[in-house]
Amino acid sequence: MNCDKVQTVINDYIDDDLSADQTAALQRHITGCESCARHLELLTAQQAALQTLPYKALTPKAEQGLLRQAIKHAEQENNAIHHSYHHGYKLAVAAMFAIMVIALSVFYPSKDHSNAENFIAVNNNVHTVRVAIDAEKALKGVELRVDLSANLELDGFGNKKQISWTTGLRKGVNIISLPIIGIAKGDGNITTHIQLNGKEKVMHIKTHYKQPDSAFYAPDNVMQG
Amino acid sequence: MSIIKLFQARKKPADRFEQLIAPYISQLHRFACRLCKSADDAEDLLQLLLSKLFLKLKELEQVESLQPWLFRSLYNLYVDSYRKEQRKLKIISPVEIPDDTVAVDKTPYEEAELTQQQSVILKAMDGLNDEQRVVMMLHDAEGYTLTELADILQTPLGTLKSRLHRARNYIKSATDMELFSD
Numbered sequence: 039m040n041c042d043k044v045q046t047v048i049n050d051y052i053d054d055d056l057s058a059d060q061t062a063a064l065q066r067h068i069t070g071c072e073s074c075a076r077h078l079e080l081l082t083a084q085q086a087a088l089q090t091l092p093y094k095a096l097t098p099k100a101e102q103g104l105l106r107q108a109i110k111h112a113e114q115e116n117n118a119i120h121h122s123y124h125h126g127y128k129l130a131v132a133a134m135f136a137i138m139v140i141a142l143s144v145f146y147p148s149k150d151h152s153n154a155e156n157f158i159a160v161n162n163n164v165h166t167v168r169v170a171i172d173a174e175k176a177l178k179g180v181e182l183r184v185d186l187s188a189n190l191e192l193d194g195f196g197n198k199k200q201i202s203w204t205t206g207l208r209k210g211v212n213i214i215s216l217p218i219i220g221i222a223k224g225d226g227n228i229t230t231h232i233q234l235n236g237k238e239k240v241m242h243i244k245t246h247y248k249q250p251d252s253a254f255y256a257p258d259n260v261m262q263g
Numbered sequence: 264m265s266i267i268k269l270f271q272a273r274k275k276p277a278d279r280f281e282q283l284i285a286p287y288i289s290q291l292h293r294f295a296c297r298l299c300k301s302a303d304d305a306e307d308l309l310q311l312l313l314s315k316l317f318l319k320l321k322e323l324e325q326v327e328s329l330q331p332w333l334f335r336s337l338y339n340l341y342v343d344s345y346r347k348e349q350r351k352l353k354i355i356s357p358v359e360i361p362d363d364t365v366a367v368d369k370t371p372y373e374e375a376e377l378t379q380q381q382s383v384i385l386k387a388m389d390g391l392n393d394e395q396r397v398v399m400m401l402h403d404a405e406g407y408t409l410t411e412l413a414d415i416l417q418t419p420l421g422t423l424k425s426r427l428h429r430a431r432n433y434i435k436s437a438t439d440m441e442l443f444s445d
Binding site: 049052053077080081083084085087088089090091092093094095096101102104105106107108109111112113 | 427
């Protein structure tokens with residue numbers, strides 16, 4: 039067996055998938071060939087390193103929690119599906135959302151030309167407003183801040199008008215999901231600030247309070263910033 | 264219907280599901296951790312699988328060889344949802360992330376537990392395509408045979424072999440050879 043042949047069968051040798059004759063021939067070659075011996079040594083070392091890769095198992099309690107959570111989630115989902123047959127109108131309203139796309143390339147040139155304005159309708163149901171951030175690469179330590187006008191609330195945050203948090207972004211599209219409720223009539227604002235290393239991208243979303251029976255409502259209101 | 268089947272049928276679906284699935288949770292979690300690049304994603308993937316399976320309990324109870332069937336389902340879900348999700352979007356919800364909390368993706372590995380060789384190899388594995396990474400992880404790290412993987416991943420044996428060999432050779436070239444010296 040020569041070096042070229044060894045290269046083609048060396049992985050089968052590691053997997054113990056060679057005939058006895060080929061195994062013996064490869065072993066004879068390796069004894070006299072430093073380069074092929076080194077190749078085999080490296081592949082074997084790499085496999086050994088992977089075989090001992092640590093694994094952090096779930097505790098029995100965490101396993102049970104996961105299982106029960108999954109069952110609960112499935113039951114809720116199932117109920118929601120049945121519920122929708124009777125309350126289709128309500129769900130249709132809740133499902134409406136706006137998507138706005140912010141391209142994060144703005145972090146690399148500079149700040150200002152990034153501002154964008156969009157407009158959506160809200161009422162006292164929860165509307166999920168989705169702001170899409172298209173990141174050119176994975177980013178850590180991105181500051182997100184959402185400012186709401188007085189007549190809007192973020193579901194689950196009570197009276198809080200400014201919500202900020204730090205997160206990592208994946209390369210590609212990241213979605214900020216904002217469950218918005220209109221609590222008083224009139225026009226309002228949702229301002230999303232995305233900051234990294236002192237640079238900032240701002241998205242202004244204007245809202246208008248409208249009842250669901252208005253022709254103003256168009257499903258899947260998609261906007262581009 | 265036998266008395267045992269009658270008794271089974273009277274149990275709550277949640278109890279029947281738990282009894283059926285609980286013996287496989289650990290293996291499924293381990294499998295999910297090797298597929299996903301983050302521990303949280305692995306748990307999310309597993310939870311999504313379990314939610315979907317619960318709604319198909321009757322079908323599940325008819326499966327004769329449950330273990331490979333579950334692994335296949337987990338892998339298919341990984342391909343259908345997680346892998347596509349990775350490419351497309353990440354949901355960031357202020358409801359789920361409390362104010363002032365720094366959100367950092369946890370890898371399935373504690374950095375301190377990894378040897379230098381393992382850290383270097385895992386980093387190099389980012390250069391593999393996902394199909395190569397999955398077969399290398401499941402075969403070399405987890406010890407599944409290629410025949411088992413052909414069944415789980417529903418991919419011809421020859422294709423898996425070629426992915427594995429390419430992956431190993433790539434990692435060998437991409438990693439610092441000195442790391443493996445005595």
